Amino acid sequence: MKPNLLTIRQLSINFGGPPVVDRIDFDIAPGEVVGIVGESGCGKSITMLALMGLIDAPGQVRADKIFFNGQDLLNASPRARRKIIGKDISMVFQDPLSSLNPSYTVGTQIKEVLRQHEDLRGAALHARTLELLDQVGISDAKNRIDSFPHQLSGGMNQRVMIAMAIACNPKLLIADEPTTALDVTIQAQIMQLLVDLQKERCMALALISHDLAVVSQVARRVAVMYAGEIVETNYVPQIFEQPHHPYTEALLTAIPEHNRGAKRLTALSGVVPGQHDRPPGCLFAPRCKYRIDACEHARPPLAPLKVGAVRCIKPLNLQSAADTPAASYFTS
Template identity: 65%
Template sequence: MISGTSMLLDIKNLAVTFGSGHDPFRAVSGVDLQVAPGEIVGIVGESGSGKSVTMLAAMGLIDAPGRVTADQLTFAGRDLLSMKSREKRAIIGAEISMIFQDAQSSLNPAYTVGDQLLETLAEHQNLKGAAARARALELLEQVEIPGARSRLSAYPHQLSGGMSQRVMIAMAIACNPKLLIADEPTTALDVTVQAQIMELLVSLQRSRDMALILITHDLAVVAEVAHRVAVMYAGEIVETAPVPQVFATPRHPYTQALLASIPEHSKGASRLNTLPGVVPGRYDRPSGCLLVPRCPYAEDACSRAHPELVLVGDAQARCIKPLDDEGKPRA
């Protein structure tokens, strides 16, 4: 575990609730997450598991009727929950930046690449005129866009998916953030471009010594670049551990199922390994462990009580019987 005094981002008991009245829906519940300076943390899980909502909540980007609560939500020792809106605006987009899913949809189609970069620089660094344009060109060159000068006057529809993603990365690093959140940064890109984008992100992370939170479905990427991983299911973190340990000895049945579904693990089989069922939604959530309907190890006790995160070596797992080194429930 990382010392609390060294935390860049420290989240404890985060919850995100949508709706009001007698039937609110808690999309994220009880999330604890810590990120140290310069650390790469992967957040993995199926669609609908709460990965993106968790990070949007941390950045203060959940609008009404959504409600965010937490016992602690601090960034570099500053309390984001009690912070005034003006102070928070000075941090979000500058010290904390986020690359959203689908870059081509995130860019404004009515403005050129240069205009959108200049707006970011004017808002957070008070750069204008020739100095701002020079900085914008420098940023495009840093993200390895060919013909960077000509791209300043290009509109988003004139860019490929990979180029658009590089522009989004340039905007995200424009203010030298301490923390960069990348939400599925390679979605909808071909395999070759995916590898290039990930290589670029890791290179920028290392050269700037910034923390990186990588939200992804791709466990192979997490294995290659991340230091720690948090596995989410149905709005909760069900396991968190150093990356080597998660891949060698997963402690939660859901993590084990995710790893088994990697195609390389099904070589020679007639079918890929799968976990039957879907992530529970608003109206079909079990009262005990949320994985019960899909878990191959479920027993009666799993349906009676909602499990807490328990410490298993260097890992934490939300299971009444975390898996042992052989991949079986502990007695």
């Protein structure tokens, strides 16, 4: 069995108060596609930003372990981290227009990545930039290379962001809601581009998304986040066919395809708890239709099942007693 490409243990992030991300354990194998799902405010994006070293003060990031490709990122020097971040680990952000610099052409911005990490210069640098634009499906690359972001459509700018992200052949690509700001027809094209690039380059892909339908088609494994915690992990299609956490079940129930013929879409009442209104027990308990008294007082750990793991006192859809987590739920 190959070692994990990425291993994160007990990652926590806070901004001077209670943690907004609390004791995250996360793994990605080489070449694996992992979907990270959950409502807005659940901590999906900020977890990956912490990995990239993009949490600014007063944010504080703590962890027991962050290993990437056998290297200790937690204790690496800033110089050593710069050799990895942007080269071996890269990220595609939600809104390309806010991520690209409006003062420079898209070609200049791609070239900067190649200069920094690949030490390319001159004709080789220009040729490689044109090649990347062509690989991400930008037609007439010779003319587009001198365009500014405002001169391109949203879909084109997202393709430029992807070109920058894959420029150095990363081992791990993080795609943070890469189609959110795009038209529906363009969304499918961008997702297909990411899938094709992942397969061609055999790179690992962490896909942050609200679109469970896309995740079910693309990902090998899914991590469900709620209020800064991972509440369930499992493989596809098991997590969609037999979810073990009530929150996962609620997300699946709210999919429009599951509400055909109904007068109204099924909705999950309530909101994700904020930094200063977190309940003392299970964080999902105030919104959970299965809650019992113990849920109000016990903070369950992410306990392994026979397949996958779940953070719940009474997991759903367990086939037998042998599937029940052995770990004690009543931990702080």
